[in-house]
Amino acid sequence: MRRTTLLGTALSLCAAVAASGCSVFDPPADIQVYSARHYDVEDAFKEFEEQTGKSVEFIFDEDAALLERIKAEGDDSPADVYMTVDAGNLWNAADQGVLEAIDSPALDDAVPAEYRDPENRWFGLAVRARTVLYNPNAVDPAEFDAEDTYGGLADPKWSGRLCMRDSQEAYTQSLVASLIALHGEEGARDIVQGWLDNDVQIMSNDILLIEAVDAGTCDVAIVNHYYVARELDEKPDLNVKLFWASQEGEGTHVNISGAGVVATSDNKADAQELIEWLATDGQHDFIGGNHEYPVNPSVEPDELVASFGEFTPMTLDAQAYGENNAAAVALLADLGYDG
Template identity: 65%
Template sequence: MTASALLACTALSGCGVLGEEEADLQVYSARKYGSEDVFAQFTEETGITVDFLFADNAALLERIRTEGADSPADVYMTVDAGNLWNADQQGILAPLDSEVLEAAVPAADRADDGTWFGLAKRARTVIYDPDQVDPADFDAEDTYTGLTDPQWRGRLCMRDLDETYMTSLVASLIDLHGEEGAREIVEGWQANEVEVMGNDVLVIEAVEAGTCEVGIVNHYYLAREQAEGKAQGVELYWASQEGAGTHVNVSGAGVVETSDNPADAQRLLEWLATEGQAALIDGNHEFPVNPDVEPDAEAAAYGPFTEMTLDAEVYGSLNARAAELLVDAGWE
């Protein structure tokens, strides 16, 4: 959505739960994934009404900054822990003192100062065509680096830089291996003639069609496809299980510093992390951050896995450098 489209959103049908009525809460969200139904359920259960704007993360942050103290935004919601960290660094989010959130969201998935909280988790891992690939050929200790091996030449598909998914993955590799080590990994993927595609669904479809044999995607994209009876010939492999673990990231939210209704905004976050966790992840097949909530059947079917340590500061502070590294290596 462009900035002009975002500005017009309040006049469009479907931009909010209430239509023309004034809502108790205004959510600015870069996370879609059926959020309208989740907000409607929150309203039904609590009586707190919600209006929302959907746009890409950069447009939302620009709008909040432009609106300043007059911003109607109460809650900022986005994908990628790096985006949450950056919003915190810009002073957009208010620190919360919430025993509910601290109990529901593990420390690794939230800001130390309570400015943002992860609410749903995704893993960025390997998928493959089992008719062409023996999973024993993957490097179980460092699967992402292992894809630089010449045996994978002409067999790889990955996605472009339109979302933060690839840059956050590479940022985590910079943290693990240093900048030169991460550069060697990216250049190794390029040397293996990786085919870069516009989104994760295209990568899955390419593996299913035999255009490539191995891809890297967020797990929930594959779960969505398979829940719809598609991509039945594609398997998931949990990366780096004998090493640092599989790269993970979160969707999350925080209360905007200038909110006129911070109490209800906090209540929304608390609900999303507790009673609303299942509603938030169901249908999109992300993993819950709340350890007391079970993942849905599609996500659970992939089995347990060891997670790479999530570091929002790494994702946020190194994201631009990761993008530069990818571009320098010829990523399109």
């Protein structure tokens, strides 16, 4: 059913995947991936193709946009795999019936229970930590609240010293969603209002945050660890350090890149094989040059990431991230977070 309609959608697909060499006359790939993860994943797909002989075609867009596209395409969707960079979006996709439960002993062994759906509809493939970055010339780590570091940044002592990511980014939304789960909506509102009262500077990407901390424009920012690793890989003399948040409390906020098999796929076996490969033999290729933490406990993080030291992660609650997303977005908008 899907394959007979693929030619009709090939033009729109090719516009999004020109880099893959798609043509309206090409035979359909064995596996179609709708991916919100757009860094280094092409190399992993190519390695999978070389090892298995099965072709992969992919399009990139934002998590929510891809989810809505799959739903709109219905039974004719070409998607076999939905790949996201946010646990809340994975939970929403499963909750809305977009993903199908699969039986996979390989994934059960490779992916810890806290990073996969209890009903096996989605599986984490890489872990990222969203924690505090600081300028060591301006900050003594003893200044941080070790029990609740995120909430502690609402303290007036941080006035004029903070930079943070904009509210449109899933990273910000999921962090606030986790604060709602921990502190309730009013408690989370108080924390965000405290950030704003401290004249937080809002920036459009994590690289700008890292550069601002390095330059002394702000003393502290909240960033994903792998952006820091990527920048240090190129500029090892950056004057920045990571502080693992809330190590005497709930732990450091984490999120995942992950994937699931689309329920309307007519090639579920190959889709499952790709996800299994990414979690096992392909773990190094998947995290590649992006410096994420491998989800598979038998795979070591790269040397630079390992140098950041060990930390206790906050319990990842994909349901809370998903269910609280609308409340988090509304809270940020109501407070005028972006100015």
